[in-house]
Amino acid sequence: MKDNYQTKNLIGADPVDFKRRIDEFATLQDATMEGYQSAAGQRRMSVGFRWGADHDFGDFKVSGMAKERPIWLLSHFMDLLPVLSRRLDGLRVLDIGCWTGGTSLALAAMGAHVVAIEEVKKYVDYLTYIRDSFATKTLEPRHLSLYELTTAEFQDAFDIVLFAGLHYHLSDPVLGTRITFNTVKPGGMCLLETAVMRSDARMLEYAGHNEIGRPENAIGANWFIPSPVVAAEIMREVGYRDVRSVVQASRGRRDRMIAVGTKMEQVDLLRAGFSVPTIR
Ligand SMILES: C[S@@+](CC[C@H](N)C(=O)[O-])C[C@H]1O[C@@H](n2cnc3c(N)ncnc32)[C@H](O)[C@@H]1O
Numbered sequence: 001m002k003d004n005y006q007t008k009n010l011i012g013a014d015p016v017d018f019k020r021r022i023d024e025f026a027t028l029q030d031a032t033m034e035g036y037q038s039a040a041g042q043r044r045m046s047v048g049f050r051w052g053a054d055h056d057f058g059d060f061k062v063s064g065m066a067k068e069r070p071i072w073l074l075s076h077f078m079d080l081l082p083v084l085s086r087r088l089d090g091l092r093v094l095d096i097g098c099w100t101g102g103t104s105l106a107l108a109a110m111g112a113h114v115v116a117i118e119e120v121k122k123y124v125d126y127l128t129y130i131r132d133s134f135a136t137k138t139l140e141p142r143h144l145s146l147y148e149l150t151t152a153e154f155q156d157a158f159d160i161v162l163f164a165g166l167h168y169h170l171s172d173p174v175l176g177t178r179i180t181f182n183t184v185k186p187g188g189m190c191l192l193e194t195a196v197m198r199s200d201a202r203m204l205e206y207a208g209h210n211e212i213g214r215p216e217n218a219i220g221a222n223w224f225i226p227s228p229v230v231a232a233e234i235m236r237e238v239g240y241r242d243v244r245s246v247v248q249a250s251r252g253r254r255d256r257m258i259a260v261g262t263k264m265e266q267v268d269l270l271r272a273g274f275s276v277p278t279i280r
Contacts, residue, residue, distance in 0.1 A: 070106050188262070235259060
């Protein structure tokens with residue numbers, strides 16, 4: 001898989017042009033292309049391009065904030081919660097919040113047809129360029145927010161939905177999780193990975209705009225950090241069944257949790273007070 005996306009396998013681009021184009025993406029600073037009035041008060045990694053995972057392109061390498069996260073993330077769903085096969089041929093996978101596409105590229109290399117969505121346009125443009133440069137026919141990067149996945153094409157459409165590193169970025173995690181549920185085919189599953197509070201309580205902690213204490217909001221833009229029990233409960237609340245989870249202790253302020261939930265069938269949810277009462 002490591003070889004799939006190396007310069008020796010370029011099809012749609014010359015290696016020199018490819019490196020130049022990658023360097024251009026990496027220096028992008030543009031708030032207006034994201035629909036923001038200005039960069040003020042916006043997340044730095046939305047205004048400016050920041051690498052997600054490390055990528056070894058063969059002739060050159062890039063180092064990302066998330067380092068080798070795509071590899072260990074997917075392997076946790078093979079080892080800690082053994083629900084993911086090493087080959088995904090014939091399966092449709094939705095990768096939500098794909099950033100620079102580390103997991104999307106890995107899932108495509110594992111044989112899946114991957115729809116990778118991301119709210120930040122510059123990352124979608126980058127991943128589309130990578131897709132075209134390596135003629136990866138089974139990857140569809142789309143510039144969409146999770147909240148926009150309510151159209152017919154996204155209903156009951158995926159065997160596997162990867163909902164990783166995103167729960168705590170959502171202003172409405174219950175609505176967001178319900179939307180993931182609606183995208184899964186009956187019999188399919190959602191793989192959740194999230195930061196969690198280190199607590200056994202039923203709590204959602206408000207993290208807010210400046211959680212990491214830097215006024216310019218260097219990385220953050222987290223909204224609510226769930227406790228492990230709440231993250232699992234929200235999955236059940238929106239319709240997932242057979243929810244299983246594993247919490248991984250970390251040395252940092254937050255632990256991480258992985259969970260899997262199955263969509264047995266389309267079921268309704270509590271409508272009273274719901275933020276989008278018409279949601280499927
Ligand atoms: C912490 S990164 C996680 C990346 C990757 N999913 C992973 O687990 O390594 C969160 C990504 O989700 C994107 N994102 C945040 N809110 C989103 C939303 N509502 N819809 C789509 N993407 C979103 C961010 O722009 C960012 O690229």
